[in-house]
Amino acid sequence: MDFLHESKKLLQAAQNAAQETAQKAGEAIDAATEITTDFVTSGTQTIEQWTQDSSAVINQTAQQASNTAASLGATGAHLATALAALPQTVEELAREMPKIAQRLKSAGVRSTDLPRSDAEIMKLFDKIPATSKFGRDPQTTIRQFLSDKHGSHIIPHSQGGSNAANNIVWEVGIDNIRRSAQAMTSGEQVYIRIYNAVDSIVRNAGAIAPMGITVTFTATLTQVIVTAIAYSLDLYRGDMTIEEYQQLILETAKSVGLSTPIFFLVFIAVLALFPEFAVLLSAPAVVAGFNALLGLSVATPIIQSLTRHTEAGGFGEEASSQYNQLKSSLQGQIDDWVQSSSH
Secondary structure, eight states, X not given: OHHHHHHHHHHHHHHHHHHHHHHHHHHHHHHHHHHHHHHHHHHHHHHHHHHXXXXXXXXXXXXXXXXXXXXXXXXXXXXXXXXXXXXXXHHHHHHHOHHHHHHHHHTTOOTTSOOOOHHHHHHHHHXXXXXXXXXXXXXXXXXXXXXXXXXXXXXXXXXXXXXXXXXXXXXXXXXXXXXXXSOOOHHHHHHHHHHHHHHHHHHTHHHHHHHHHHHHHHHHHHHHHHHHHHTHHHHHHTSSOHHHHHHHHHHHHHHHHHXXXXXXHHHHHHHHHOTTHHHHHTSHHHHHHHHHHHHHHHHHHHHHHHHHHHHTTTTOHHHHHHHHHHHHHHHHHHHHHHHHHHO
């Protein structure tokens, strides 16, 4: 009897221990489940937040890039178009600016020298700072710049110097006379280049300043209108408040309004210091490139707006689904290409 009694007590203790173990195991499983759920939820929220932040950064970067493209494109297109309208041949120069053409033919040429060739005349024309060629009457502004200048020889006639354009610089006449038959040093050439740049900008400031204002106003107004149109769908969907919409437009105006004058001043300084750069800037391909950049700054925000509206289902669930499928397909192709390239 004692044996049976002890056995029952032992069995009861084992059952109690098993129940306690099972209870603790259940509590541990519940705790682990809760922790896992919290981790997954937190991870999901983190990923979602990261995705939202990434999208915001991408949109902000794209907006800033669009603003920069607008500033650079508007400045470059305006200046390049103005330079492209200038005479490109001796015939055009003689027809549009006869007094300038005559001056270039005779600059630094003695009566006993051979006449200057057409190619050399145009090279001398290209040596005049481009900042003296802006305005409604470029012939007048160029004559103002040349009014106190000589076509000075780097290597004088007495030392075998030629009348070629690469041996001629536009220099203040008094300085040329003072040097007499001495060769021009490299330091003097640098000084002349800087002096001519400053002189050209100062003399033609009346045409350069309004041009800068026009370029800045055009670029700013264009980009403000584009931004207002591009984010109107976001405002319609409720993805942004009216205050955020207004703030974005204001920031766009500030960004373009500040960056455009900077680009303009940089271009003006380069054109004044390096007149040869005007030849490159006025090339048809360069003019077309700046116009394309300006067009891209207009088209990109609109395309991004339509893309966001499509993703949000603004054009219907079917359009959103097709777009996401296309996006996934393209992403898959890119991933496959990256993997194949890495191997």
